[in-house]
Structures are given as C-alpha cells and as structure tokens.
Amino acid sequence: MPERNTPQKTLDSWKQIAGYLDRSERTVRRWEASEGLPVHRREHEKQDTVFAYKHEIDAWSRLRIKCPAEATFDENDAPAPNTQANNSYLTEHDAITRKVHCYIAGARAGDGELMRPAFHPSATISGYCQGVEYTGSVEHVFQWINQNGPAPDISPRFARIEIIESIAVVHLEVQHWSGKLAGAQARASDVFTLLKCDGEWRITHKLFHWHDR
Amino acid sequence: MTKTEYLTEYDEIAKTMQMYIDASKQGKSELMRPAFHPDASFFGYAGGQLATGTKFLFDWIDKNGPAPKIEPRIVSVDILDSIAVVRLEVASWSGQLAGSGVRMSDLFTLLKTPSGWKIIQKAFHWHA
Numbered sequence: 348m349p350e351r352n353t354p355q356k357t358l359d360s361w362k363q364i365a366g367y368l369d370r371s372e373r374t375v376r377r378w379e380a381s382e383g384l385p386v387h388r389r390e391h392e393k394q395d396t397v398f399a400y401k402h403e404i405d406a407w408s409r410l411r412i413k414c415p416a417e418a419t420f421d422e423n424d425a426p427a428p429n430t431q432a433n434n435s436y437l438t439e440h441d442a443i444t445r446k447v448h449c450y451i452a453g454a455r456a457g458d459g460e461l462m463r464p465a466f467h468p469s470a471t472i473s474g475y476c477q478g479v480e481y482t483g484s485v486e487h488v489f490q491w492i493n494q495n496g497p498a499p500d501i502s503p504r505f506a507r508i509e510i511i512e513s514i515a516v517v518h519l520e521v522q523h524w525s526g527k528l529a530g531a532q533a534r535a536s537d538v539f540t541l542l543k544c545d546g547e548w549r550i551t552h553k554l555f556h557w558h559d560r
Numbered sequence: 561m562t563k564t565e566y567l568t569e570y571d572e573i574a575k576t577m578q579m580y581i582d583a584s585k586q587g588k589s590e591l592m593r594p595a596f597h598p599d600a601s602f603f604g605y606a607g608g609q610l611a612t613g614t615k616f617l618f619d620w621i622d623k624n625g626p627a628p629k630i631e632p633r634i635v636s637v638d639i640l641d642s643i644a645v646v647r648l649e650v651a652s653w654s655g656q657l658a659g660s661g662v663r664m665s666d667l668f669t670l671l672k673t674p675s676g677w678k679i680i681q682k683a684f685h686w687h688a
Contacts, residue, residue, distance in 0.1 A: 516669075556643045
C-alpha cells in the first residue's frame with residue numbers, strides 16, 4: 348500500500364509535479380486530462396488543490412505511451428522515461444496495462460476517442476447500469492464517455508491481470524467516478540477480455556458492474 | 561453477499577458451464593446454446609486463423625462431433641455482483657476437427673440476466 352502519510356513521497360502542487368517530471372505545468376495538466384497522469388485532489392478544498400504520489404507518477408512514466416489518437420504533444424516534450432522490459436512476461440503484462448491505461452485516460456478526460464485505439468473494432472460491452480442491461484457495440488462506451496465529460500478524480504486499480512498466451516482478462520476497479528452521467532463518487536467494476544491480434548493486444552469485451560449506492 | 565447467496569450464484573454459474581461442457585462432450589451445440597446470451601461474442605485463434613462469432617463456435621462443436629474424453633477443470637470463478645469470470649482448462653480435446661490430446665484454455669465472462677447466468681463472451685487459446 349502507498350505510504351500515504353510520508354510527506355517526502357508526495358508532490359503537493361502542479362509546480363512540484365511539473366518539476367518532478369521536468370515538464371511545464373501546462374504539459375502535466377494536459378497529461379492528467381488526456382493520458383491518465385495520476386493526480387489527486389484534496390477533498391473539501393478548492394478544485395485545483397492537487398497532490399501526487401511519486402511512486403504512482405513513476406509507475407505511470409514507465410507505462411506511458413502515446414495513444415495513436417493522441418497527437419497534441421509539445422515539440423519539446425520528449426517521451427517520458429520508458430523502462431525496457433527485458434522479460435517476456437513483463438512485455439505482455441505492460442502491453443496489456445498500456446491498453447487499459449488508454450481506457451482510463453479516455454474516462455478521465457471524457458473523450459471516447461482516446462480509448463478507441465485500445466479496443467478491437469468489433470469489441471462489445473455488457474452490463475447493467477441503474478437496472479437496465481446495456482449490451483452491444485463498444486461505440487456505446489465511447490458515446491457514454493463523451494456525454495459524461497471529464498471525470499478527473501477517478502481512482503483506478505488493477506485488481507487482476509491474467510494472461511493465457513493469446514488471451515487475457517483484466518479486472519479493473521474504478522472508484523470516485525464522476526461526470527454528467529456517472530453522478531458523483533460512483534464505483535464501477537470492469538472486466539476486460541483481451542486478444543493478442545497480429546502482435547497487438549486489443550480489448551474485445553468490456554463487462555461492467557455499476558455499484559448502486 | 562452472504563455465504564448462502566454466494567453458493568447459490570456459484571452453483572448457477574457452474575450449471576451454465578456444465579451445459580458448455582456437456583455439449584462439447586457430445587458434439588451437440590444445441591445443448592450449449594441456452595448457456596449463451598443472444599448477443600454473446602467469441603474470440604480466439606484456431607490454427608493461426610482468427611475465429612469470431614458464436615456461430616463459428618456452434619458450427620465447430622457440431623462438426624467436431626463427440627469428444628467423450630475431454631477433461632474439463634474449472635480453474636477460477638470470480639463473481640462481482642451481476643458479472644462473473646470463469647477460467648476453464650480443457651485437456652484431451654478430441655474429435656473430427658480437434659484431432660487428439662489437444663489442450664484449450666478458456667476465459668468465459670458471464671452476465672446475470674433475469675433468465676439466469678449467461679455466457680456473454682468466450683475467449684480461448686488453443687495450445688498448438
């Protein structure tokens with residue numbers, strides 16, 4: 348578990364986060380919105396009081412990729428440090444989590460196009476939302492995300508990643524969902540099934556359970 | 561979920577999986593069709609070819625015919641309220657299409673519907 352009470356392991360402002368990543372504040376704010384940079388907000392305080400855990404920032408840096416749909420980088424933004432996985436398990440594991448991070452980035456930004464590259468073109472979704480079954484094309488997810496708008500506080504956690512050669516299942520728990528459709532402080536459990544297709548992992552199915560409060 | 565509720569859900573899921581297993585053994589897709597959601601999907605590579613769609617699966621089961629010696633094992637069952645994930649390992653697949661002694665790993669995702677737990681996706685890896 349993160350050592351939440353250890354001050355030196357946190358970054359307590361946009362300025363400190365920007366300094367830690369050696370980028371401008373503008374850039375790290377955009378990374379939060381579009382790429383899932385894990386920035387937290389203090390509750391009961393004004394909107395822009397933020398903090399970040401160094402270990403989360405480090406983990407994000409290692410996994411960060413440019414989603415193909417994401418083309419708004421400053422020219423002086425070199426790619427963040429990327430640790431080369433020298434182990435075949437890690438290579439597959441990291442390739443899978445990168446796809447799920449595309450989903451997270453899209454969810455955080457309220458932009459379905461950011462997550463589209465993570466999905467197989469014929470991917471489907473299923474699950475219940477407020478008692479109604481939603482089963483159909485993944486396009487429904489993209490539309491829902493666009494209509495929901497930004498959900499900057501979502502806190503995703505990987506509960507399970509299981510890889511069997513060419514297929515994989517990822518259980519993602521997402522707390523603190525917010526937005527026009529999600530409401531506030533909602534929790535979703537997602538189960539993604541992935542297929543390695545022409546050397547690339549793609550989400551083929553998103554199964555979800557929306558926890559009613 | 562109380563313990564009793566958990567067992568009830570687990571057993572219902574196991575029953576759905578048993579329909580898949582029985583149909584595979586007998587080579588009769590009609591036995592497994594009720595286990596699948598009408599909009600279920602199916603994904604995986606079979607002999608280097610991407611196979612998709614439950615129609616492919618049902619046709620394959622019928623054409624493969626009886627596979628009485630398959631050895632299925634439920635590796636994991638994870639239930640999250642209205643959704644579930646089951647990993648199934650099947651050893652000693654045989655039949656017209658399967659050949660003999662083949663191993664298949666399956667990931668099933670299930671949705672709890674008013675008519676019971678239904679398979680909404682089967683992803684498989686065929687161990688060549």
